[in-house]
Amino acid sequence: MSEYSTIVAHVEDRPGVLARVASLFRRRGFNIESLTVGKADEPGLSRMTIVVEGGAANVQQVARQLFKLIDVVSVVDISDQPVIDREMSLIKVSCQPAQLVEVGELVKAFRADIVDVGPQSIIVQVLGDGAKVEALEGMLRPYGVLEMVRTGRVAMVRGQRTSKPPPVSVDAQEAEAARAQLGRRPEGALPFASD
Amino acid sequence: MKLTGAQILLECLRAEGVETVFGYPGGVVLPLYDTFVQYPDIRHVLVRHEQAAAHAADGYARVSGRTGVCLATSGPGATNLVTGICTAYMDSVPMVVLTGNVARDLLGRDGFQEADITGITLPITKHNYLVMRASEIAQAVKEAFHIASTGRKGPVLVDIPKDVFIETAEWDGYPEQIHLRGYPLVTRPAQDDVERAAELINAAEKPVILAGQGVILSGASAELCAVAEKADIPVITTLLGISSIPDAHPLSYGFLGMHGHYYCNMTADAADVVVGIGMRFDDRAMGRFKDFNPGAKIVHIDIDPAEIGKNFETHAPVQGDVGEALRALLPLLEPAEHPEWRAWIDDLKAEHPTDYFGEESELTGTWLVRALAEETGGEATIVTGVGQHQMWAAQYYPFQRARQWITSGGLGTMGYEVPAAIGAQFAQSDPVWSICGDGGFQMTLQELQTVKDHNLPIRYALFNNGFLGMVRQWQELFYSDNLHSVDLGQPDFLKLADAYGIAGLRAATRQDARDAIRAAQAVDGPVLIDFRTAKVENVWPMVPAGAALSETIEEPA
Ligand SMILES: Cc1ncc(C[n+]2csc(CCOP(=O)(O)OP(=O)(O)O)c2C)c(N)n1
Numbered sequence: 001m002s003e004y005s006t007i008v009a010h011v012e013d014r015p016g017v018l019a020r021v022a023s024l025f026r027r028r029g030f031n032i033e034s035l036t037v038g039k040a041d042e043p044g045l046s047r048m049t050i051v052v053e054g055g056a057a058n059v060q061q062v063a064r065q066l067f068k069l070i071d072v073v074s075v076v077d078i079s080d081q082p083v084i085d086r087e088m089s090l091i092k093v094s095c096q097p098a099q100l101v102e103v104g105e106l107v108k109a110f111r112a113d114i115v116d117v118g119p120q121s122i123i124v125q126v127l128g129d130g131a132k133v134e135a136l137e138g139m140l141r142p143y144g145v146l147e148m149v150r151t152g153r154v155a156m157v158r159g160q161r162t163s164k165p166p167p168v169s170v171d172a173q174e175a176e177a178a179r180a181q182l183g184r185r186p187e188g189a190l191p192f193a194s195d
Numbered sequence: 196m197k198l199t200g201a202q203i204l205l206e207c208l209r210a211e212g213v214e215t216v217f218g219y220p221g222g223v224v225l226p227l228y229d230t231f232v233q234y235p236d237i238r239h240v241l242v243r244h245e246q247a248a249a250h251a252a253d254g255y256a257r258v259s260g261r262t263g264v265c266l267a268t269s270g271p272g273a274t275n276l277v278t279g280i281c282t283a284y285m286d287s288v289p290m291v292v293l294t295g296n297v298a299r300d301l302l303g304r305d306g307f308q309e310a311d312i313t314g315i316t317l318p319i320t321k322h323n324y325l326v327m328r329a330s331e332i333a334q335a336v337k338e339a340f341h342i343a344s345t346g347r348k349g350p351v352l353v354d355i356p357k358d359v360f361i362e363t364a365e366w367d368g369y370p371e372q373i374h375l376r377g378y379p380l381v382t383r384p385a386q387d388d389v390e391r392a393a394e395l396i397n398a399a400e401k402p403v404i405l406a407g408q409g410v411i412l413s414g415a416s417a418e419l420c421a422v423a424e425k426a427d428i429p430v431i432t433t434l435l436g437i438s439s440i441p442d443a444h445p446l447s448y449g450f451l452g453m454h455g456h457y458y459c460n461m462t463a464d465a466a467d468v469v470v471g472i473g474m475r476f477d478d479r480a481m482g483r484f485k486d487f488n489p490g491a492k493i494v495h496i497d498i499d500p501a502e503i504g505k506n507f508e509t510h511a512p513v514q515g516d517v518g519e520a521l522r523a524l525l526p527l528l529e530p531a532e533h534p535e536w537r538a539w540i541d542d543l544k545a546e547h548p549t550d551y552f553g554e555e556s557e558l559t560g561t562w563l564v565r566a567l568a569e570e571t572g573g574e575a576t577i578v579t580g581v582g583q584h585q586m587w588a589a590q591y592y593p594f595q596r597a598r599q600w601i602t603s604g605g606l607g608t609m610g611y612e613v614p615a616a617i618g619a620q621f622a623q624s625d626p627v628w629s630i631c632g633d634g635g636f637q638m639t640l641q642e643l644q645t646v647k648d649h650n651l652p653i654r655y656a657l658f659n660n661g662f663l664g665m666v667r668q669w670q671e672l673f674y675s676d677n678l679h680s681v682d683l684g685q686p687d688f689l690k691l692a693d694a695y696g697i698a699g700l701r702a703a704t705r706q707d708a709r710d711a712i713r714a715a716q717a718v719d720g721p722v723l724i725d726f727r728t729a730k731v732e733n734v735w736p737m738v739p740a741g742a743a744l745s746e747t748i749e750e751p752a
Contacts, residue, residue, distance in 0.1 A: 012377060016313070016325075023317040057504070064501035070322040070342060073377040165376070 004033055005059035005079040006155050008163035009048040010040055012071040020069050021048070030054070030062050034087075034152035042164070045073060049085075049154045074165030078157050085155035089133045090115070091124045094144030103143060110136045121146055129153075198366040200329035200359045201230040204293070207336040208237055210369035213264050215240060215255060215621050216293075217248040221268020222308060223295035223357035240621065240649070243641040245272050247614035249279020250639075253288045254618030257601045258576060258627075260414070262289040262344045263618060269296045270308030273354075274315065278608060280350050281319040285605025286435060287412060289348040291339050292320070298358040299327060313354050321349035327356070329364035337370045346380055347499040348412055382498070384515030384523055392470075392494045392511040393527035399468035399492075401536045402428045405451065405480070408435035408604075409473015409497060411597045415518035419472065420444060422521050426528045428470065429540055431459045433480045434589060436473070438600040442573065442593035448540065449549075451744065452480040454586040457736045458543040460744040463488065465539075470494040473517040476506040477605070486743035496520045547749060549590050549736065557729045558708055560584055560658050564591040566705070567628065567656065570712045575628045576601065578619050580612035580635030582665035584658035586734045588630045610638030616653045617645055626652040626716070633659040633685055643695040646721045654715045655723045657688060660730050668733045673740075688725040703727040 011017050018037065025032050031053040040047040052062055056079070063075045095103050103122065107114055112126035126136050130153060137148065157163055198206065204227065208216065217240045220228045231239055242248045245267040252263030263283075267276050273294040283290045297306040313323045322342050324335040332355065339351040396402055410419050416439055423430050423446045430440050432450045440447045451459040460482070463469065469491045474480070476495070481487045484506055494511040495503050503512040513520050553559035564587045567575070573593040578601040579585040585602055594600050601619055603611040613636060616629035636657055646653055658664075663681040670678050692699025698718045702711040708726055715722040735750045 019314065020317060027318045061501065061505060064503075067377075068499070068501055070375060070378050 003055045004051050004053060005055065005062075005077060006083070006085070006153070007048075007050045007052065007059065007063055007066070008076045008078055008155065009050060009066055009072055010042075010045050010074045010165045011048060011069075012073060013039065013044050013046045014071060017046070017071045020071060021066065024065055024069060025062075028062075028065055030058070036152040036154050040164075045165070049152075051153055074163075076163040078155060078163055081161070082158045083155045084158060085129050085153050086127060087130060087133055087151050087153045088125065088127045089137070089148060089150045091126065091137060091140055091145055092147040093122055093124060093140045094120060094146055095122045096120065099143065103140070106139055107136075110139075112136055196366050197363045199226070199230070200332055200355065200362050200364065201227040202233065203329060203332045203364060203366055204336065204355070204360070205230055205234040205237060206366060207333055207369055208264065209234060211262070211336070211340050213262075214238060216264045216266050217242055217251040217255070217618065218266030218293075219245050219248055219268065219272060221270075221272045221295070223269045223297060224266065224360070226357065226360035227266075227295065239266075240617075240645065242614065242617075242645050244639065245275035246279050246610070247617070247639055247642045247645065249276045249290070249292065250282065250608075250611050250614035251618035251621070252290050252292075253279060253283045253286075254578060254601055254615030255622045256283075256288050256290055256618070257615075258598050258619045259622035260598065261622075262291055262340055264291050264293065266293040267295075268308070269294065269312070269357075270310045273310050273312040277315065277319070278606075280316055280352065282603050282606045282608045282611060283350040284319045284321070286603065287348045287408065288350065289344040290350040291336070291343050292316075292350055292352040294352065294354045295360070296325070296354050296356045299356045302356060313352065316352050319350070320352045321347075323352035323354065325354045326359060329359050329362040332359070332364075333366070333370050338373055338375060341373050342375070342378065346378070381514065382516035382519055384496070384513045384520045386523070388511065388513045389520065389523045390527060392496070392513050393524055395468050395492050395494055395511050396426055396428070396470060396524075397529045397531070400533065401466045402426065402468040402470060402533070403462055403466035404428050404430045404470045404472060405433060405463065405474055406430055406436040406439045406472050407433045407474020408439070409517045410436060410439035411473075413473060413498070413517035414597070415473070415521055416440060416597045418518050418521035418525070420446075422525055422528065425525060425530055427532045427537070429462060429537065431455075431463060433474045433477070433604075434602070435604040437589055438594035438597050441595045443595065448544070450589060453482075453738045453740075454590065454734050454736065455480075455738075456544075456549050456590070457547040457747050457749050458540060460736070460738065460747045461543055462540050464743075464745045466491055468492045468494060470496070472496045472521070473498070475499075475502045478506075481506070482738050482744040482746070483741055486745065488744075551735055551750070553729060553732065555705065558703060558705055558727060559729045559732050560587045560660070561591055561732070562705060563656075563658065563708055563726055563728060564588050564630070566709055567630075567712060568592050570709065570716065571628065574625075575599070576619055576623060576625065578602070578612055578616040578627060578629040580630070580632040581607045581609045582632045582634065582663070583660070583668065583732070583734050584630050584632050584664070586665075587658075609635035612636065613639040613642045613655070614645075616655070617642060617651060620651040620653050626654055628654045628656060631655055631657045632664065633657055633661065633683060634663045637683070637685065640691070643691070643697060643721070643723070647695050647697055650720045652719065653721050655721070657723065657725050658728050659685070659688070659725050660728045660732065661685070662730060664732070665734070667731075671733070688723060692723040697721040697723060699723050699725065701725040701727065
């Protein structure tokens with residue numbers, strides 16, 4: 001099974017930023033498992049949650065390369081921290097009226113919701129970590145999954161600590177701190193070792 | 196005061212102290228060209244191909260240490276810059292690239308000569324801008340120069356649609372402030388990192404410094420020497436690090452890598468502590484990564500945190516400006532001497548010197564570089580193309596000061612030699628020597644007219660072996676001498692020089708070559724010397740592609 005790491009990046013909310021991030025991942029051969037982006041609480045910034053393939057050494061290189069983009073304001077690797085991570089999924093399931101109660105019970109057991117009921121089908125909305133979404137999808141498969149959409153993962157560190165960028169002024173000390181957050185030494189396999 | 200976008204751009208260049216812009220006009224930048232007359236202090240050098248504008252700006256930057264500036268029109272003008280931008284990007288050359296684009300209402304509609312140059316150059320610029328309002332030009336240009344010339348330097352592109360040049364906006368002086376939250380400049384290394392590096396170096400018995408171009412970019416040659424002297428550490432450079440320490444310095448041992456000196460490769464491989472300074476542990480320098488000196492402890496000093504740990508596990512990373520880091524390191528180093536280690540290297544050097552000069556009757560490239568070195572006293576600024584001649588220049592020219600060695604290392608761009616020499620010559624008055632391959636020269640020789648226009652005293656020394664020599668060498672060694680597409684037909688270079696109205700000389704023997712060098716030195720203006728060098732000559736030593744430094748081959752079996 002592949003190993004995954006989670007990065008939170010705050011980026012300037014400007015045209016082309018997503019292209020810069022995507023271009024970097026493509027060029028450096030980093031595989032993105034999921035990338036979600038939306039406005040951050042601070043005006044002018046967007047917050048990205050990026051799940052990348054690879055362990056600590058790889059994610060460190062990803063984080064450092066990302067941080068080199070001028071429009072990327074902060075990068076935090078939260079893989080080792082206790083996090084709440086969620087994704088949302090809408091699943092359109094084939095469902096005859098007679099099956100509705102049965103499916104409804106199943107959905108309830110997952111604390112999911114039926115958000116649309118049609119004559120032959122329903123839409124289930126489920127919120128949770130990836131495993132939960134996948135488990136529910138598995139249970140619904142036998143009924144016939146007609147279509148499915150997943151948002152990709154968003155994540156936040158538990159407790160007081162945030163993944164937000166340091167305040168605007170970049171005096172040396174804060175810059176140091178930001179740097180320290182990027183981690184230092186690679187462990188295990190190196191991402192670019194040739195052959 | 197209201198100014199047009201074009202005026203604002205030129206005000207910004209003036210405020211940045213830009214004296215020379217290498218460029219080529221076209222439809223969308225006409226409003227800008229229309230404005231140049233109002234700014235006579237900004238010299239526009241008309242090249243003959245936009246690639247040359249980029250290489251010239253690059254050569255100018257490398258010699259002067261200032262930010263080079265080039266300019267092109269939209270579409271084909273902009274795409275012609277791409278090789279030059281990438282060359283600068285790979286070698287961390289500070290450069291601001293200006294392009295015009297189609298008018299705003301045509302952007303994204305495939306208008307005539309529209310190219311998405313900001314999209315195209317995303318991966319080969321440090322940053323780029325598409326400026327959509329005249330009022331935003333000043334801030335973009337200010338940031339572009341700041342980004343290009345600080346941290347790990349590199350090219351920044353500013354793309355401006357035609358109507359933005361025409362639009363007027365309020366000009367209240369060049370901005371003083373920069374707001375780049377995502378670009379904190381960390382130049383001062385963390386003290387505990389420096390301490391850890393010092394500990395490793397102090398404990399070393401067989402230390403070696405690998406000095407890269409970062410030393411030159413940071414202007415830290417003196418600091419490099421001070422550190423090396425205090426702790427008695429031999430200094431080996433990378434290809435681009437050549438000239439970071441004077442060749443005559445007793446601790447200077449030459450360069451390592453694919454065609455580095457045998458003893459340098461072996462020394463790097465035998466050291467117990469390898470101190471990389473302003474370099475990036477590139478594969479051409481280090482050979483096969485997994486077999487590079489597995490026992491060595493690695494200290495890595497670099498301004499770019501992403502370089503640290505990219506290719507090798509680093510035991511003591513020091514992120515910061517090379518000069519600042521070395522100044523912080525110096526007092527923590529214990530004075531040391533490593534006589535046995537030095538003697539081991541000196542013996543190796545004596546037993547395995549790089550001195551392949553060939554028969555007296557042959558005008559070999561190696562001999563020719565040595566002759567050039569003798570005749571110029573090792574003082575000349577040397578620009579090269581890419582190939583065998585480049586490696587011989589690196590091996591045999593005794594560089595004495597930083598910024599004297601101008602070569603495309605990272606991208607390895609043939610054709611660099613002609614236009615980069617133009618930029619280099621605009622940055623200094625002493626004649627520049629450009630060591631050219633006959634292949635590379637033919638890629639950009641149209642620039643001889645630019646040279647002529649300005650009567651630049653460049654000495655183009657054409658190492659004319661009639662082959663794409665480096666490729667021929669590889670075909671000989673690794674493809675059973677199955678030569679294909681390397682035997683170059685070529686024009687009569689003397690007639691060519693004549694056609695461009697510049698002095699032309701030819702030499703086919705060692706004596707003639709020496710005479711020709713001397714004759715060229717006496718010419719007031721450009722010279723092209725057609726040196727008929729040995730057709731078949733290989734570059735030694737060599738680390739075969741994919742091999743380890745310890746597998747360096749000295750000469751054919
Ligand atoms: C633009 C470009 N195209 C192709 C190459 C591949 N290449 C590397 S060296 C070389 C031969 C160079 O020949 P020449 O300029 O005559 O120099 P020589 O090796 O003979 O000194 C070639 C084709 C390159 N480096 N750059």
